[in-house]
Structure formats: C-alpha cells, structure tokens
Amino acid sequence: MSEGELRRGDVLLCQARPLSNVEIEATELAASAEIQIKMLPCRVSRMEKVAHDVMVLNLKLPASQRFDYLAGQYIDIIMRDGRRRSFSMANRPQPGQELELHVRHVPNGYFSSRVFDSMKEKDLLRFQGPFGTFFLREDSDRPAILVAGGTGLAPIKALLEQALHNAVPRTFHLFWGVRQRRDLYFHDLVQALAEAHDNVTYTPVLSETDASGEWSGESGFVHEAVLRHYDDLSSHEVYACGPPVMIDAAREQFIPRGLDPERLFYDSFESAVDD
Known part of the structure; x- marks a missing residue:
C-alpha cells in the first residue's frame, strides 16, 4: 500500500485481521462479474x-x-x-x-x-x-475527466474508444502527463480523436520542459493541470491511471475541490523490477 493510503487509514481486507465484529459494505459491479x-x-x-x-x-x-x-x-x-x-x-x-x-x-x-x-x-x-474494475460507469451522465500518466494512457484510450463507439452522451476531457515531448508517443492519434469528436478535449502535459520555448502547452504535474482547468469538481467523474504518486496526488487534491470520493476511479501502475 502507498503512504497516502496508509495515512487515510485504508486497509487490505485480504490481509487485515479483525479484532472485533465488523460490518463490510461492498459495492457489487455486475458488469465485470459476468x-x-x-x-x-x-x-x-x-x-x-x-x-x-x-x-x-x-x-x-x-x-x-x-x-x-x-x-x-x-x-x-x-x-x-x-x-x-x-x-x-x-x-x-x-x-x-x-x-x-x-x-x-x-x-x-x-x-x-x-x-x-x-x-x-x-x-x-x-x-x-x-x-480489474477500472472501466467506465455507464449509469452516469457526468462529465468525465480522464487522467493518464505515461503508459497509463493504455486503459484510458480503450475506455474512450469504447465510449465513442457506443455514442455515450457525455463529455470527456483527457489529460495525458509525461516527462518530455518525445514521451507523447500517441500524441497525433489522441489529438485526431479529439478533433473528430466535439465531446472530447485533449490536454497534454509535460513535467520537464527546456528553455527553448518550443512547448507552449501545459507543464508541471498532470493533476495540477486538471486543477488549473477545473475549480469545482463536484459534478464530475474522474478516471485516473498512472504511477502511485500520481494517483495519491489526485485523491488528495481533487476531493477538496468537491470531487465525490465515490466518483474517483483509478488504476495504479507499479513497475516490477527483477535483478
């Protein structure tokens, strides 16, 4: 578990041992169960x-x-x-x-x-x-903010393609955060997708920019770019996929802006390294 999850008091029910009687409230996801x-x-x-x-x-x-x-x-x-x-x-x-x-x-x-x-x-x-349970909730018509970090674009891309194929009547704003311009490996594809659909907005974000001034778009951390665009998140849903530090930052900073914690859906990417 991440430090942010521990600070919030989150637990892994598959590992925790109750010391007294407990009542667990679970949300059933019929779509994935089938x-x-x-x-x-x-x-x-x-x-x-x-x-x-x-x-x-x-x-x-x-x-x-x-x-x-x-x-x-x-x-x-x-x-x-x-x-x-x-x-x-x-x-x-x-x-x-x-x-x-x-x-x-x-x-x-x-x-x-x-x-x-x-x-x-x-x-x-x-x-x-x-x-996994990271998929678009079809029972909502709220505007969706999609936040991808690095190759966290993968499930976000699939989710967005499926929504557009099904003509889901809601808006989507995709923020894709990477380090440098060369890391936007599907920039042209995502930009073309946004240009072809009036309900899709695309905002790439670079965390590292040089002094050449060639980049005129958003810079900094991707969650900060979301906050610059949206003062009030109370009417939105957020779907986020990327490294744990990005997910923790999103949860810690989006909820004070009004985001319902039940409307934040995420998939945390952790890299496995073997010596």
Missing part, C-alpha cells in the same frame, strides 16, 4: 517501438477462443517461471480483434527487457484475465 476469467495462449503478431522506452505489442488469440473484457481492464502475462506482469488492454473489445498492450521499458525489468532485447514477432506467450 465476464469469465480465462488462461489463454497468444502469439505476438506485431511489435512497434513508438518511443525510446515504449513498445506496442499486438497479441493474436487462438481463432477457436472467445475472450471478453471491459475497456479499461488488464491481463497478466505469465512467464515460464510463473512470474506475472500486468498490462491493460489499450484497444476496445471487439470480436476476433487482437489485444494491444503498451509496454514501458523498465531498467532491469524481467519482462520488459525481454520485450525490448529479444522478443520477436510470432513468439508465443500465455496470459490470464481479464482483471
């Missing part, structure tokens, strides 16, 4: 290095297998020694379509180093899924 978790083989059909440290993998599933998921969910890639690495699908679900994953190269990362150094198209992989 989807079957499967273990499936797949083949790497395409690899594209879209940034110096980001590889897009396309995975082809067996023609005889049906794999259902909700836009925003993730799978676990299972390696031969049993180790797992989690990646969100970056494309909306469609029958027979390949899965798109965004893999960031983590120094000494067991799986990501393999992707960048030795993996080839047609290699075989195995995965289990889908997992």
